[in-house]
Amino acid sequence: MHKKSDESLRDYIKRFKAERANIVGCDGQIASSAFKRGLPIECELYRELTISPRQTLIEVFATAERYTLWDDDQIVAKKADQANKQASKENGKHRSQPQECALATESYTKFTIPIHQILAQVKDMPWLKKPSPLKGNLTEKDTSRYCRFHEGYGHYTNDCFARKRHLEDLVRDGHCMEFISRGAIQQIKDCDATNNEPPRKKPYGSTRS
Incomplete structure (x- = not known):
C-alpha cells in the first residue's frame, strides 16, 4: 500500500488498518515496515519513523495519530489559501480593467x-x-x-x-x-x-x- 498524493494521512491510516484487518495472523513488525514504506519519503511522519523507529505497530499508529493533527491543519490551511488566491484573482480581474x-x-x-x-x-x-x-x-x-x-x-x-x-x-x-x-x-x-x-x-x- 502507498499513501495517495491527494489522500490525507488520516485516510491513509484508516485504509491501512482496514487492509491489515483482512490479513489473518499479520505480523506487527512487517505491518509497521509496510506502513512506513507506504509513506512519501518527504512526509514528516516518514522522517520521524526513520529517526525514532517504533518497535510495535501500536506505537507506530500512536505516532501517526499525532501527526494527523498537523496534517489536518495543513489541509485546512491549504484550502483557505487556495480560496484566498481565487478571490484575489477574481478581484484582480475587476481591478485590472481600466475604469x-x-x-x-x-x-x-x-x-x-x-x-x-x-x-x-x-x-x-x-x-x-x-x-x-x-x-x-x-x-x-x-x-x-x-x-x-x-x-x-x-x-x-x-x-x-x-x-x-x-x-x-x-x-x-x-x-x-x-x-x-x-x-x-x-x-x-x-x-x-x-x-x-x-x-x-x-x-x-x-x-x-
Missing part, C-alpha cells in the same frame, strides 16, 4: 469646453450638487491627480465618473446647455423624441443669467 471600460457602454454629452472649466463657471449654481467626499486613506492616494468636482485627490477631474454622470443629469434638466454644440443639442432632441421622454425643464440652448 474607462466602464464608460465604453455609456454615451456622454460632448461639451464645447473642458469639464473643469464648466465646473469653474457653474460651481456657485444652486442646482450643482456637491458629491460625497472621496473614500480611502489620503496618504495612499495619488496626490498628483486632483479632482475639482470632489475637491480631493485620487483621479483627474476629466476622468471623474461621478462628475460625468452628474453633468448628464444636469443636461437632462436643461442646465449647462450653453456648453453644448448645436449639433449635440439636436441629437438630444432626437433622442428624447425617440424615447418619448418629456421635454426639458429649460428650453434647449438656454444660457446662464
